[in-house]
Amino acid sequence: MVEDPVMSTAKEAILQRIRAALGDDQPGWGTQSTREDTRSLNIERGYRTHGETKKQQRVGLFVRHVEEYKARVSQISEQKLPQTVADICSAEKVKKLVIPPGLDEKWLPGPESGLTFLRDEPDLLSYDELDKSDAVLTGCFRAVAQTGTIVLNAGPGQGRRALTLIPDFHICVVRREQVTGIVPEVFWDLEPVIREEGAPVTFISGPSATSDIELDRVEGVHGPRRLHVVIV
Amino acid sequence: MNISLFVACFNDTLYPETGIATVQLLERLGHRVDFPREQTCCGQVHYNTGYQDETVSLAKRFVDIFSDAETVVAPSASCVGMIREFYPKLAILSGDRKLIRDVDDLLPRVYELSQFLVNKLELEDVGACYPHRVTYHPTCHSLRMLRVGDAPLRLLKKVKGIDLVELPGAEECCGFGGTFAIKNADTSMAMLTDKIARIKETGAEVCTASDNSCLMHIGGALNRQREEVKVVHLAEILASTEAASTETNSPNSGYKKSGSQNSGSTESGPTKSGTPNP
Amino acid sequence: MSSSETGIHPTFEKTARSFLDNSQLRSNLGHATRTIRDKRRGVVDEMPDWEELREAGRQIKQKVMQNLDHYLLQLETSVTRAGGVVHWARDAAEANRIILDLIKERGETEAVKVKSLTTDEIGLNKALAKEDIMALETDLAELIVQMAGDEPSHILVPAIHKNRSEIRDLFRDKLGKPDLTDNPAELTEAARRYLRKKFLSAKIGISGSNFAVAETGTVAVVESEGNGRMCTTLPQTLITVLGIEKIIPAWQDLEVFMQLLPRSSTAERMNPYNTFWTGTTEGDGPQEFHLVLLDNGRTQVLADPAGRETLHCIRCSACLNVCPVYERTGGHAYHSVYPGPIGAILTPQLRGLSDKSAASLPYASTLCGACYEVCPVKINIPEILVHLRGRVVRHNKNWGGIRGKVNPELMGMKWLAWTLRSRSRYERAQKMARKGQRWFMHDDVISKLPGMLSGWTAMRDLRPVAEQTFREWWRTRS
Ligand code: SF4
Numbered sequence: 008m009v010e011d012p013v014m015s016t017a018k019e020a021i022l023q024r025i026r027a028a029l030g031d032d033q034p035g036w037g038t039q040s041t042r043e044d045t046r047s048l049n050i051e052r053g054y055r056t057h058g059e060t061k062k063q064q065r066v067g068l069f070v071r072h073v074e075e076y077k078a079r080v081s082q083i084s085e086q087k088l089p090q091t092v093a094d095i096c097s098a099e100k101v102k103k104l105v106i107p108p109g110l111d112e113k114w115l116p117g118p119e120s121g122l123t124f125l126r127d128e129p130d131l132l133s134y135d136e137l138d139k140s141d142a143v144l145t146g147c148f149r150a151v152a153q154t155g156t157i158v159l160n161a162g163p164g165q166g167r168r169a170l171t172l173i174p175d176f177h178i179c180v181v182r183r184e185q186v187t188g189i190v191p192e193v194f195w196d197l198e199p200v201i202r203e204e205g206a207p208v209t210f211i212s213g214p215s216a217t218s219d220i221e222l223d224r225v226e227g228v229h230g231p232r233r234l235h236v237v238i239v
Numbered sequence: 240m241n242i243s244l245f246v247a248c249f250n251d252t253l254y255p256e257t258g259i260a261t262v263q264l265l266e267r268l269g270h271r272v273d274f275p276r277e278q279t280c281c282g283q284v285h286y287n288t289g290y291q292d293e294t295v296s297l298a299k300r301f302v303d304i305f306s307d308a309e310t311v312v313a314p315s316a317s318c319v320g321m322i323r324e325f326y327p328k329l330a331i332l333s334g335d336r337k338l339i340r341d342v343d344d345l346l347p348r349v350y351e352l353s354q355f356l357v358n359k360l361e362l363e364d365v366g367a368c369y370p371h372r373v374t375y376h377p378t379c380h381s382l383r384m385l386r387v388g389d390a391p392l393r394l395l396k397k398v399k400g401i402d403l404v405e406l407p408g409a410e411e412c413c414g415f416g417g418t419f420a421i422k423n424a425d426t427s428m429a430m431l432t433d434k435i436a437r438i439k440e441t442g443a444e445v446c447t448a449s450d451n452s453c454l455m456h457i458g459g460a461l462n463r464q465r466e467e468v469k470v471v472h473l474a475e476i477l478a479s480t481e482a483a484s485t486e487t488n489s490p491n492s493g494y495k496k497s498g499s500q501n502s503g504s505t506e507s508g509p510t511k512s513g514t515p516n517p
Numbered sequence: 518m519s520s521s522e523t524g525i526h527p528t529f530e531k532t533a534r535s536f537l538d539n540s541q542l543r544s545n546l547g548h549a550t551r552t553i554r555d556k557r558r559g560v561v562d563e564m565p566d567w568e569e570l571r572e573a574g575r576q577i578k579q580k581v582m583q584n585l586d587h588y589l590l591q592l593e594t595s596v597t598r599a600g601g602v603v604h605w606a607r608d609a610a611e612a613n614r615i616i617l618d619l620i621k622e623r624g625e626t627e628a629v630k631v632k633s634l635t636t637d638e639i640g641l642n643k644a645l646a647k648e649d650i651m652a653l654e655t656d657l658a659e660l661i662v663q664m665a666g667d668e669p670s671h672i673l674v675p676a677i678h679k680n681r682s683e684i685r686d687l688f689r690d691k692l693g694k695p696d697l698t699d700n701p702a703e704l705t706e707a708a709r710r711y712l713r714k715k716f717l718s719a720k721i722g723i724s725g726s727n728f729a730v731a732e733t734g735t736v737a738v739v740e741s742e743g744n745g746r747m748c749t750t751l752p753q754t755l756i757t758v759l760g761i762e763k764i765i766p767a768w769q770d771l772e773v774f775m776q777l778l779p780r781s782s783t784a785e786r787m788n789p790y791n792t793f794w795t796g797t798t799e800g801d802g803p804q805e806f807h808l809v810l811l812d813n814g815r816t817q818v819l820a821d822p823a824g825r826e827t828l829h830c831i832r833c834s835a836c837l838n839v840c841p842v843y844e845r846t847g848g849h850a851y852h853s854v855y856p857g858p859i860g861a862i863l864t865p866q867l868r869g870l871s872d873k874s875a876a877s878l879p880y881a882s883t884l885c886g887a888c889y890e891v892c893p894v895k896i897n898i899p900e901i902l903v904h905l906r907g908r909v910v911r912h913n914k915n916w917g918g919i920r921g922k923v924n925p926e927l928m929g930m931k932w933l934a935w936t937l938r939s940r941s942r943y944e945r946a947q948k949m950a951r952k953g954q955r956w957f958m959h960d961d962v963i964s965k966l967p968g969m970l971s972g973w974t975a976m977r978d979l980r981p982v983a984e985q986t987f988r989e990w991w992r993t994r995s
Contacts, residue, residue: 018605021761021812025586028820050576053569054773072786131800134717134751154779154787167801168750168792172743173717190787194772201733201768205599205795207802210775212787215743219658220681220701221545228657228709229716230743230790248937251987252947253980258987274991279937285930287884289906293934300938325903383886384899412841416883423881424972425534429845430883431977459977462962 056195058153058188065152065186066238072155076213077226078234085239088113088180092144093120095178095235105132105143105174107166114144114180127166134173142176143231148208149196150181150236153189157181157236159209160200168207177211177231181238240270243308245301245349247315247451248280254451260478261314261352267478268365277304283321286329288418295333298326302341310359311349314474316381316449319351324384351381352474353449357390363397368481370400374443375473376434376457378450379412391449391473398476404441408433415456431460438468449473526852526874529881533846542678542847549677550838556784557835557891564780573773574894578829581764582819588731588764589810595734599796601806608813609639615809616641616723616756620650623754625720629712631738631748632656633725634832635758635811637669637854638867641723652723655712655744657705664691671837671848671856678847712744722752722803726759727831728774729808732767735795736808739778741788749792755803760811762818762828774831777893781833814867823904827862829894834859836888836898842881851878858888862901870912879905925968944988951982 059065070080083091093116096104101122106115108128116122125132125140132140146164147157157179159165171177187193200206215230226232242265246258265272282297301322305311313319323346330339356362375395381387395403414420414430434457438446444467448454451472458470526532536542561567581588593603606612620628628645630636630652642652642663654663658676662669664687671677676684685699688707697707724745728737736757738745749755765774771793779788797806818828837843837857848856852874853864861882865875879902888898913924936942957963963979965971973979985993 017607017611020607021605021810021816022586022589024812024816025589025819028816029583029585048580050573050580050770051569052573052773054566054573054776076789138713138717151787156787161798161801167798168746169802172746172750190776191772194769194775198768201735201793201795205733205735205798207795207798208791208793209746210787210791210793212785212789215741215789217657217705217742218783219656219661219676220684220704221548223681223701225702225705228705228742228744229655229712229747246987248943252950252982255983255985255987255990259990262991274988276988276991277940279940279943282934282937285934287903287906288926288930289879289903289908289910290930290934291907291910293930296938297934328900379883379885379887383890410887412883412885412887414841414883416885419880419883420977421970421972423530423533423842424975425530425537426842426845426881427883428976429537430841455980456977459973459979462978463964463976 054191055189056191058192060188062183062186065188066183069150069152069155069181069186070238072152073213073236074155076155076234078155078213078236080236080238082238085182088237088239089116091237092116092178093122095237096120096122096142099142099176099233099235101141101176103140103142105137105140105166105170107143107145107164107170109163109165110144110146111164127170131167132170134169137169137173140174142178143170143174144178144180145171146180146182147185148200149193150186151188151190151193152186154212156190156193156210156212158193158197159211160197161206161208168209171209171211172230175231176233176235178235178237179211181236183238186238241309242270242272243305243311244272244274245278245281245305245311245313245315245318246274247313247318249455250314250451253455254472257314257451257472257474260472260475261312264365264367264474264478265312267480268360268362273308275304275308281318281321283318284417286321286325291329291332295329295335295338298329298342299335299338302326302338302345305349306341306345308345308348310355311345312352312355313349314352314449314472315451316351316353316378316385316387317452319349319354320380320384322346322349351385351387351449353381353390353394354385354387356477357393363393365394365397365477367397367477367479368399369476369479370402371445372402372404372441372443373445373447373476374404374406374438374441375409376406376413376438376446376448376453377409378448378453381449382410387449394473394477395447398479399481401476404443406441406446407437409437411437413453413457415453417452420456428460431456435460435464435466439466443468445469445471445476447471447473447476526872528874528877529846529850529852530877532850532852533881536847536850537845539847541680543845545677545680546671546847547844549671550844553784553838557781557838560780560784560786564776570773570776571893571895574777574831575829577765577770577773578894579826581766582762582825582828585761585764585819588766589761591731592729592734592764593810595730595732596736596796596806596808597734599734601734601796601808604807604809606809606811606813609644612639612758612809612811612813613641613644615807616758617645617648617650619754619756619807620645620721621648623720625650627651627653627715627719628721628723628756629653629655629715629719629744629748629752630723631725631740631745632659633723633758634854635725635760636723639758639811639813641758653712653715655716655748656740657708657742660708660712661687664688668849669854671834678849716744716747716751719748719752720754722748722755724748724755724757726757726763727778728771729759729764730766730768730771731764733795735768735771735793737771738792739775739788740790740792741783743790746790746792749794750802752803754805754807756807756809758809758811760813761815762830778831778833781831781835781891781893814869817869818863818866821866821908824862824866824901826896827859827866827901829896830859830863831894832859833893835891835893839887839891840882841885841887842883846881851881853878858882858898858902859896862896862898862905865905865909870909871916876909876912879903879909947982947986951984954981
């Protein structure tokens, strides 16, 4: 970054104000050295760091919470995926399905489904192409049972963020072993990814919604209006 | 037990019957009650309005007067809340080391009446009788600052003859807030209007609480609106006995006016039904 | 600063009065706050470790404030490392200037914007409009407010003061759709279509942020509608304004706030969308990211150890929804983008106490404590309110000139304290009041008082001094 003289003054001024503000003689606050001590102080984390340990229960809870968000859920075995995807697409009148890079090809329905796959490689799809698509099919990084949340981190089979944002219908495949219990677990799992790659992370908990008009919940404002979660 | 009564300045001046009831109740339970005459005010009004410097001197006085007491009991949740929550902070603010020590030393011995009965004496049935339909308003300070929890309700439930009805939206503030009722009179009144509607819904004859300040607020509007519902401090209900309640079947017949207890007591002295005439 | 943040406003009590008369507002607001309040309680009650989370949240924020300089520098380093550019702004004007220049340098005249209190606080939209740059609000409620030329009235549901037919009329007019009905789904659809075009072509996105992680440089936006994702993902350039208090030390700390915030704000286990981005990512999202760190009075708040806790706020608006005062007056009475209990403590500290309107806010509370009880980071709002009242009183004593020194409240309070400091003076005052009150008594009650006290007796009777005070009774006994 080029050193802009005005900017560096603002920076210095703010830091100066902070140090002056904290340099008070109140008991418990105080000098630089005690402030460094407070920084190394550990926070009391008395809250739960792990949730339900039984996979079956975790999945059940996840399903219940996702359904409360009015998303659809199917539970099937992985071999049935191509057929299920084809069925969902035909039921929802999907013709053009967006496929992110790295998605397991075994998940895709065959040509008999009549679907057109829009692939984001080698060239990126334009926003316009995405807007004209009918749906996107992705995997995910994790799912959280406690909150019914799907976590994306732009990994293989998930694609860049625009892919799960512009199409109006999102079909998301969640493997049973990807379902974690509670929120802290997923932040724990994400930490290395964030530290090493700084990948963008998206949490999705049901389709977009607003309650801005007299607190009436309306599904589907800007994000995908429909979400179908397929658990394998 | 030797109990020093802190009656609170507005009870002393406006609601003597509450103090009297407290004395009678505690004596009936076999305790010795003393009233240190030097006491005036805990300083709550000053503190809450922003006059902290003025409060320090009042806090000092309070601590001096009660420092030797075995136990201090007050029939006012907000005053005890003030003392428990803010005296330590005030003391630190004043920088007076002696005050900090004295406050620390005194605090564990200061109780609000219902907490004293339920938590300290471990009593619920105090042998009271009050054959009236009563609803209980948990005042904000008793609920959220002092955390008396259900102590007042547990006491009320054991009162003979009482018809205790739940107050809908009980935990909502009545809109008093000390000087708030004056500075923001309109907003305060809007809150009070809703509270009164709730009280009327219960069909209770009496609304009770552990603080006369809120009752003064609620009763003030009930009286203005010529409502039949009366406000009566918890201490007075707990002090009532069978003997007193057979004298009359109206909760305030000790009063000459038909209005609420706020209608004053200029002729009959500080008595009202449920509080035996001293 | 925007007009909502500067200039002379009436005091809280003056505006509150006019809103109390607005029964439409009161019923909208009453319905809304009650709905969210009950839902919040439900999702909080299902958390067995809620108190532990609150305590952890409080401690994290406290640690941040004690070391704010350190964490800001750390954030700057990590954001820069991740491909972002960090700017520092002492005040609103400086922040607006930075953003204006960024947009102009890119030759743009339009930006899409996601709801943000911080950008409202600095009056960004107006500052941009002055130089012919249109910042389009994309949140449904904010769009409504922007179209109506209005001010938001609630942190979370800014258009809570408008009902569906008012919104229908507005959309019919502004979106040129004369056949719209007042069905919320249909109104929402109309907004969606209008905004979608804008999103897909926008070159600049502007956002605030809920959290920024010092350690990793990750910035978070928590939202419901998806417009936040649109604004932070689709444009080439993203500009984010961050109040310096929004920082948190480590990635792990998000696990605390991402549990506290959704349940406290929208009363959901998790809100529909959260976006966390760390600088820029090749081939995904904006290729240019600018983070503007904003002071604008925050260091002033930090300087008061007893008020500092105010900066812990995560803007969930739970305190608004439980506040009996806010429920009845609405947000506009606070004359600030921060209404309700949090506004009552934040605004006077940000603006300073010479601002009469801001200085009236600490009194806009009964100190009932409902806000403290729900606050996910345990800000002791009642205590800070009382502390600020103390500052207002001292401010008036010291700076109020002669009028400050002889104001009736101050004199009355001083006299009262003097009286209460002595038993004999106190007892004499009781007797004098008993004599004096005869002038005001009517039917054995006081129903009319002069001056300041008339506020009480306008609508309530007052009990007179008893014929025999408690202490007089006690004397007869012994
Ligand atoms: S003060 Fe607490 S309750 Fe109010 S908005 Fe801030 S975090 Fe939420």
